[in-house]
Amino acid sequence: MTVSASPAANPPTNSKPLPNQSKNPLDTRSQQPQRPMRPKPNRLKLTYDIVMIIAISIDLLLISVDAILMSNFSSNVAGWLALSDGLSWYQSTLHDPLRTAGGFFTLFLIGELILRWAIAIKEQVYYRWFFFPFVHWYEVLGCFPQLRALRLFRAVVIGRRLYQLGYQVLPQPWLNRIKFYINLVLEELSDRVVLTTIHNYRQQLTDPEMQQSLIESTIGRNREEIESVLLSLLRKELAPQLQKLTDTSEGGNLIASEVGKAIQNGLANTPELRRYLRLIPIAGSLIESQLQHVGQNIGENVVHALNERLLDAERIDALMVAIAHGVAHIDTNNTALDGLIARIIADSLSEFEAQIKVQQWKHQDMLKF
Numbered sequence: 480m481t482v483s484a485s486p487a488a489n490p491p492t493n494s495k496p497l498p499n500q501s502k503n504p505l506d507t508r509s510q511q512p513q514r515p516m517r518p519k520p521n522r523l524k525l526t527y528d529i530v531m532i533i534a535i536s537i538d539l540l541l542i543s544v545d546a547i548l549m550s551n552f553s554s555n556v557a558g559w560l561a562l563s564d565g566l567s568w569y570q571s572t573l574h575d576p577l578r579t580a581g582g583f584f585t586l587f588l589i590g591e592l593i594l595r596w597a598i599a600i601k602e603q604v605y606y607r608w609f610f611f612p613f614v615h616w617y618e619v620l621g622c623f624p625q626l627r628a629l630r631l632f633r634a635v636v637i638g639r640r641l642y643q644l645g646y647q648v649l650p651q652p653w654l655n656r657i658k659f660y661i662n663l664v665l666e667e668l669s670d671r672v673v674l675t676t677i678h679n680y681r682q683q684l685t686d687p688e689m690q691q692s693l694i695e696s697t698i699g700r701n702r703e704e705i706e707s708v709l710l711s712l713l714r715k716e717l718a719p720q721l722q723k724l725t726d727t728s729e730g731g732n733l734i735a736s737e738v739g740k741a742i743q744n745g746l747a748n749t750p751e752l753r754r755y756l757r758l759i760p761i762a763g764s765l766i767e768s769q770l771q772h773v774g775q776n777i778g779e780n781v782v783h784a785l786n787e788r789l790l791d792a793e794r795i796d797a798l799m800v801a802i803a804h805g806v807a808h809i810d811t812n813n814t815a816l817d818g819l820i821a822r823i824i825a826d827s828l829s830e831f832e833a834q835i836k837v838q839q840w841k842h843q844d845m846l847k848f
Contacts, residue, residue, distance in 0.1 A: 525644070525821045535630050538584050542627055543693040545577055581627075589622050590631070666839060673835050677828055684824060687817075692822050698809075706807035711801040721795050739775035746774045 510680065547553055557566040596611045598604075611692060612619050621629035638649070649657075658735055683689050697704065809816070 481534045525641075528637045528641060530813045532634050532641075534584070535634045535637075538581065539628070539631060539634070541577055542581060545574065549574060582623075585622060585624065585627075588618070592618055592622065594609055670835050670838075674832060677832050677835075681825070681828055683819060690821055691812075693824075694817060697738055697820075704802045709806055710803035713803060714796070718795050718799055735779035738782045739778035742747040742778040743771045 536567070553566060554563075557563045591703065600608045605614065617629045617632035620626045622634060675754050684693075
């Protein structure tokens with residue numbers, strides 16, 4: 480029996496490329512990562528969420544209106560506006576039916592919560608079966624009549640889920656306004672907390688023992704870093720300035736010239752030397768002039784020689800290391816040092832406090848309309 484090879488097993492060599500295959504090897508559009516596809520929502524669940532958010536919103540609206548109309552404030556306002564009859568009609572006719580309807584809606588929420596809990600247990604949504612009421616704590620507490628305001632969290636959660644699925648639950652200007660006020664409240668609360676912390680810390684800094692402990696702990700933990708930073712600064716700023724003294728540049732020549740002139744003036748202002756040289760006939764004045772010039776040259780040469788021997792690169796670097804080590808291991812039991820660090824910390828806290836007091840929400844575009 481002969482078995483014929485299927486076309487799928489042996490594709491023809493001259494087969495044409497598929498339409499979605501790129502002929503150009505440089506075309507990298509097919510190699511770019513595609514954006515993750517948004518999961519397609521279940522229509523039944525989506526419809527249920529929409530119905531629930533509408534029902535909860537209506538329930539919370541009726542509860543709020545009923546609470547307002549049943550308050551003493553509404554009675555006083557109705558008396559001022561001559562609407563006492565209408566308010567009395569509502570209180571005697573509509574209040575009890577609305578309250579009964581609210582009770583039935585509460586029973587519905589309890590049943591719906593238990594049903595979703597059973598579904599979560601069946602589908603093993605959570606790691607343990609009793610995790611559901613802890614995750615949905617706002618729904619559990621919202622079933623109590625005294626905490627019915629927590630049902631708003633359920634509406635917010637449903638609205639957020641719909642928004643993540645791409646459905647515009649609220650107009651974008653409303654969402655921007657809600658985000659603005661949320662950020663405003665969070666910023667004001669965080670500012671108050673930070674300012675209170677800074678105030679308490681500033682008061683603690685007035686204690687000398689705490690200042691000493693802070694300075695000792697701060698410097699003690701960072702002595703190696705302090706030494707490293709000081710050595711880097713000295714090598715960068717001071718060492719080049721000292722090395723300039725060994726060069727024949729303006730800095731080195733200035734010191735040598737001044738030393739030479741000082742020696743020359745010293746010889747010129749020595750009366751004994753001048754008197755002895757004047758005793759030599761004819762050549763005494765010339766010897767005096769040459770001696771002053773030689774003294775100036777000797778001074779300049781001595782300065783250059785000392786600079787070359789004392790200010791070489793190795794000696795300068797050893798000096799910088801010794802200075803940095805000495806400063807980093809300074810004794811912290813120093814009144815002047817305590818005062819300096821305390822002022823630095825106080826100034827830093829003041830600057831930080833000034834930045835915290837700036838209300839950033841006042842600079843946002845939400846206030847411009």
